[in-house]
Amino acid sequence: MTHKMTENCISCGTCVPQIHCPTGAITIEDEKYSINPELCNSCEGYYEEPQCVIHCSISSPVPTKAKKGRYKAETRIPTSSNLFPNGKHSPFASSIAIWEACNILTQRESLPWTVNAEGKLIYQRSIKQGQGSISFSIKDVEYSSQIINDDVIKVTDMPAMDIRAACLHLIYAAHAAVIDKPWEQEFVIDDQQIERYLGLEKRKDLSKATKLSLIKNLAQQPCNISTTIDWPQQGRINAFSLPEDQLWHILDIQHHFSEDSTGSKHLVGLTFRVKAGLWTKYFLNREGCKQGKAFYQYGILPQSILTTVMSIWQQHEGTARMLLWLLFKTKMGREQRLTVPTLMRVAYGEQKVIRASSCRDDRKRLIRTFESDLEVLNHYGLKPEFDPVTYPQEIQPMWAKLAALPDDGEEALDFWIDDGSKNTRLTDNGPRGKWNMLLNARILWFKLPEEWDKHLADFEKQKLRYSNKRKRTKKLAAICGEQIMTARKNQQLSQRQLATMLGKSQSWIRDIESGRFQLKGEDQMLLQNVLGLGG
Ligand code: SF4
Ligand code: SF4
Structure with a gap:
């Protein structure tokens, strides 16, 4: 009925012996944590559950004995519905807050970080040519850096951040996308769901304890990121500012134990209660979007992205980074x-x-x-x-x-004969x-893979149907590129000047005028107002 410390312990100091261990069993010698088996009684008589296990983010302390004949594990609280009901895709929040946080988790030290007055690491992106900004900070992050000047540093390493945490971030973004008011409502996920989403249930080489320790660690990393937003007016959406707030809040982590015949408690499951931050009120607000007060930005998350990242992250981190970055490119495929x-x-x-x-x-x-x-x-x-x-x-x-x-042998032979007669050959450096x-x-x-491409096409059709419906409702007269160019020239505006007035890029104006892209309803309204067209 005791616990012991495993090799995994990183001496992070979160489990403070004097505060968390009721029997004084945890000792620290030369910064190495260990548990005295004679003093540890698995917190019996003090707490329902072993406190060092609960406070350790990587579940380093484990029971000393694992005996057969465990009692039935306690009942768990109900979780939110499973993502990927078709086994393949799920909608997910895809706004800039999510994309940039995904970049932080994947590209880490490669991003241009600065340090603020309180010594916090800050990553900032300007919005609409500097009219607004979105910035991110990370809580309790360890990093090594070189100082370039007063507030500019070059981060060289962020050892505790793991690219696989981006998968958990996307799982949260997918759960948030299917609830009505994610800034008010929470969602509940357990280790079994996460294992399935990440394809960990097939990993027979990992013990249950290792999987739980990994899940607990990865699940907490996206919650260390906070964002501050200063958003300029864009289309119909008024300017707004959001104070610093976490992207995701873990409200509670429930640890599920089962007890063996000797009374030792074994961690057998985890349940996370999570709530999205305030950013969702402006970027994932279905009702607000209908009323023109907020955005409702979502995309399609294929489950295969999560399982692929989980299998290639070590050997091909570059591939994993590109894959996660490409997910947010709107014209993927x-x-x-x-x-x-x-x-x-x-x-x-x-x-x-x-x-x-x-x-x-x-x-x-x-x-x-x-x-x-x-x-x-x-x-x-x-x-x-x-x-x-x-x-x-x-x-x-x-x-x-x-x-x-x-593929055909003879054709391949002809191919090589032909290739050999050329000045440069296929196999040349x-x-x-x-x-x-x-x-x-x-x-x-x-x-893209066929299934994914098909899903994306359906998704785009659906979006188009929705936007057409909105267009019909608004009874907007369609404006063509030529009309826009004429009206712009009549007002003696250059493409660049018009782009600045609309908060768009010059290439956007060029593409619209050349008829390369169709105007969206809200952009059409904006152009009507600025150039006095149609209506
Ligand atoms: S299980 Fe409880 S008594 Fe044992 S080391 Fe951990 S906190 Fe201390
Ligand atoms: S919280 Fe976990 S990793 Fe940190 S010192 Fe305690 S046992 Fe070790």
């Missing part, structure tokens, strides 16, 4: 024209790309890693479509070149200056 340096910055950070530009060995290593990470993306169904002009076959990865080989060519190379889009 459609033409995106992503440059190679953009993808490299996402996958490895700005510094590595800069270093590669000046050092040959770093450059070679980075190209090799990038090509291998692209291959993994391709393997998991996100097939890059190389731009034939900027990313020709001669600089494409070898695996992509070989994909063009005919990249040409001199490959790096410089890659800096201008583009991937047109990533072709």
Whole structure:
């Protein structure tokens, strides 16, 4: 009936022996925590549950004996409905707050951090060309850094942050997307659901205790991120400010124990009660959106993203970073024209790309890693479509070149004979200056797995139907690109000036005027007001 400390203990000091251990069994020697088996009685007579287990975020203390013949575990509180009812996709909140927090959890030290007056790490993004901003801070984060000047530092490592926590963040975003008022209502998730979502239930190499310890650790990381928002007027939505608030609040973690025949309690489950932060009132508010007071921004989360990240994060972190970043690209699966340096910055950070530009060995290593990470993306169904002009076959990865080989043996033989007669061969190393060519190379889009693509298309159709309905309700007269250009020129406005007035980019105006994109209802109204069109 005792507990012991495992090797996992990181001596974080959260379980304060004098406060949490009623029997004084926990001792610290040379910063190493241990439990005296003669004093530990699993908190019997003091608490219902072993306190050191409850306070330890990684469940380091474990019972000394694991005997057969456990009693039935206690009943758990009901959880929220399962995500991915079709086993494949679920809607999830996809606003900037969620996207940027996902970037924080995946790209960590690669982001441009600053330190505020209280010494907190801050990551800030400007909104609408500096008219507003959204900033993030992380509670109790350990990091190493180099000081550049007074408030600018270069974070070099954030060891306690784990890219897999981004999966939990997305799970929370999916749960929040299916409730009406996420800023008021909580959702309840337990370890069994999380195991299923992440594909951990198939991991026979991990013990239950290891899985629970991992889940508890990952579940808490997204809750350490807080956001402060200063949002400018955008379309019909008025400007608003939100004070610092956590993105996710864990209201309670319930630990479920079962007792063996010797009376030792074993942790067998966890239930998390979670509530979304105030940001949802402005970015995930269905009613508010109908009334033009808030946004309701959501996308489609394929379960395969979670399971893929969980299986590749160690060997191919660059792939996992790209995958999670691509999830938020609205035109996923459609033409995106992503440059190679953009993808490299996402996958490895700005510094590595800069270093590669000046050092040959770093450059070679980075190209090799990038090509291998692209291959993994391709393997998991996100097939890059190389731009034939900027990313020709001669600089494409070898695996992509070989994909063009005919399956038929005879045809393949002809192919190689033909290839041998050319000046440059398929298997030749990249040409001199490959790096410089890659800096201008583009991937047109990533072709998605069929199921995902179909779901996304249905989702877009649904959104379009909704926006058409709104358009009809508003009885807006359609304005074409040519009318916009004429009205703009009549008012002697440049594309840039009009873009600034609307809070859009110049390329957006150019695309609308050329008829490349359809105007959304709210943007049409905005243009009508600014240019005095239609209506
Ligand atoms: S189980 Fe209770 S008595 Fe034993 S070490 Fe932990 S806190 Fe102390
Ligand atoms: S809380 Fe857990 S990891 Fe931290 S010192 Fe206690 S047992 Fe070790």
